[in-house]
Amino acid sequence: DQQVKQNSPSLSVQEGRISILNCDYTNSMFDYFLWYKKYPAEGPTFLISISSIKDKNEDGRFTVFLNKSAKHLSLHIVPSQPGDSAVYFCAASNVGNEKLTFGTGTRLTIIP
Amino acid sequence: ETGVTQTPRHLVMGMTNKKSLKCEQHLGHNAMYWYKQSAKKPLELMFVYSLEERVENNSVPSRFSPECPNSSHLFLHLHTLQPEDSALYLCASSQDRRNEQFFGPGTRLTVL
Numbered sequence: 001d002q003q004v005k006q007n008s009p010s011l012s013v014q015e016g017r018i019s020i021l022n023c024d025y026t027n028s029m030f031d032y033f034l035w036y037k038k039y040p041a042e043g044p045t046f047l048i049s050i051s052s053i054k055d056k057n058e059d060g061r062f063t064v065f066l067n068k069s070a071k072h073l074s075l076h077i078v079p080s081q082p083g084d085s086a087v088y089f090c091a092a093s094n095v096g097n098e099k100l101t102f103g104t105g106t107r108l109t110i111i112p
Numbered sequence: 113e114t115g116v117t118q119t120p121r122h123l124v125m126g127m128t129n130k131k132s133l134k135c136e137q138h139l140g141h142n143a144m145y146w147y148k149q150s151a152k153k154p155l156e157l158m159f160v161y162s163l164e165e166r167v168e169n170n171s172v173p174s175r176f177s178p179e180c181p182n183s184s185h186l187f188l189h190l191h192t193l194q195p196e197d198s199a200l201y202l203c204a205s206s207q208d209r210r211n212e213q214f215f216g217p218g219t220r221l222t223v224l
Contacts, residue, residue: 044155044215099168100157104153104154105154
């Protein structure tokens with residue numbers, strides 16, 4: 001049973017436009033969410049996180065939105081740049097069990 | 113060296129071989145992790161060490177044996193693996209178990 005789901009395996013976006021990556025979760029005990037970015041032949045790199053007490057967190061071009069009632073989070077990248085082409089993973093953890101549960105990833109391709 | 117390093121980067125082994133994967137973190141963190149990433153599957157947490165003590169073992173077969181001699185080093189000893197164990201093995205570290213995890217580049221393991 002996959003508790004963190006990224007239903008879009010791939011996404012293509014024009015350079016300069018907004019990229020929106022989505023993630024759904026089923027465990028209502030999750031209270032901390034993270035996004036990681038992975039280039040080929042490298043390990044995942046932490047991008048941005050959000051606690052369940054917030055519904056938005058922004059860091060430069062990256063914004064994460066959390067909708068607790070829908071058990072949904074999204075990552076917005078604006079404007080998208082060619083260097084953003086990578087696989088993006090969302091992850092979640094919950095109080096009392098701090099292990100991270102990952103989604104399967106979405107491959108983002110930015111078209112110049 | 114900075115961040116999290118892993119050696120070797122690639123490993124091919126037979127089912128009767130014994131080999132070890134090494135991870136070293138240069139970040140002063142107190143928690144280290146082993147993950148397995150198989151094709152089209154989420155990252156699967158295998159082991160967690162916090163302050164050099166194993167705190168989680170996610171039902172991993174005994175043919176995988178972790179060792180954490182100090183807070184900077186983590187090993188994964190491999191013995192009589194199966195072809196289905198072929199995957200990317202990622203090491204990560206964090207300061208405390210809730211915080212963002214920093215990943216190494218991974219070891220691509222192929223079991224023949």
